[in-house]
Amino acid sequence: MIDRKWIGRTTKPSVLPIERRRVQFFAKAIGESAAIYLDPEAARAAGYSDVVAPPTFIFAAEMDSGETEALLNELGIPLSRLLHGEQAFRYHRPVCAGDVITVQSTVDDIYEKKGGALEFVVNTSRANDQNGELVAELRSVLVCRH
């Protein structure tokens, strides 16, 4: 059972510099071929500052930094029992190459279903840009199978 004391646990800030090559690689991996995700000139012509990070890209921030792994370790959730239950994003502006995004998360809730066979961890995150402006809010529901 996951200790409820972790409700309120906050991650260390994860800084994700948005690199053009990484965005292009992500676009390739998801089969995205629209020019604004690949070509800086096309992105600028469309009104963006550089290639655009696809909508789910910033989820990488706490993967890259190891904060997601640290959270799972501390809560005692082995990767082999982990399921991603839900994911939500609220956007305030698109993120482009050249931005530096900082993500910080808080465990909002931990609860169980099916007599404890499944436990749920609700994690909410705020993503700010290099000027401290909020660019997106994230909410994850992680599921641990027992």
Next chain:
Amino acid sequence: MTVMFEDIEVGYELPPLTLPPVDRTTLALFAGASGDHNAIHIDLDAARRAGLPDVFAHGMLGMAWAGRLLTSWVPQAQLREFDARFIGVTHLGNIITCRGRVTEKLELEGECAVRIALDSANQYGELKISGNAIVALPANNTVES
């Protein structure tokens, strides 16, 4: 062509997006690009140690595909909210089709917008993702307060 608020009615279906069959290369590339290096998605031995017959797709890969459905319909700058519930495991060989249907026309913080119900299912009709999105749409007439 610009999608206008007035031209979209509740029940409108977005042009669906069908992906190629899920293969190991796609999962390996997504692991690297997304930063999700959980071996259960890329290493058959790790999947078997976890009691699974084979590797399977990252939930966030399916969500990224649903995102493509949205951003191929309207510019990404118009995306306001996007959420997904991961209902079923997407296996190797699955051919996923992402669909979206407008369920509501609304005003959100002074903008005209539509709510879209999303679903992604494989070639056997098995649901993998159920979600929602809100996208702002330009309007010929600005919203009256």
